[in-house]
Amino acid sequence: MAKITRIDKLQDNFYLGTKAIRHGKEVLENVLDNLSNKKDVYSLEETLTDKVWVNNKPIYRKGFTITLSSSATTQEITINISNVDTYINIYGQINNSSGALRTLPMVDKTISNIIRLDVSNNVIRVIHDDSWSGYSGYIFLEYTKK
Helix, strand or coil, X not given: CCCEEEEECCCCEEEECCEEECCHHHHHXXXXXXXXXXXXXXXXXXXXXXXXXXXXCEEEEEEEEEECCCCCEEEEEECCCCCEEEEEXXXXXEECCCCCEEEECECCCCHHHCEEEEEECCEEEEEECCCCCCCEEEEEEEEEEC
């Protein structure tokens, strides 16, 4: 495991070996807390994950609830997250009252069974061409911040 070699108080950066990790002391504290508790938290609140994107920015995750409609439609969820830099991943799961599980996005050989997830401009779009009445669950969005 890499050791923290120094904390730059002037710029609030920290270093793992010789590699600078930016974005402040709060990020460091959250990462260390997540690592020490060894949890990969899924929450409806914004959570700092233990993942880092290709540009060395920490990855955050936030969950949202969804209840699918009984007709073909595009459902929108406003995400209310400030300072998003890059959307990394969007995924989820839905269940019905019988316990049937479907992962999202859902791919199927029958076009009308497909459930597509899109995100842009602070809005998640859930797009489906068939009735998914009785299905509800969670969508998770992973992203970096500016």
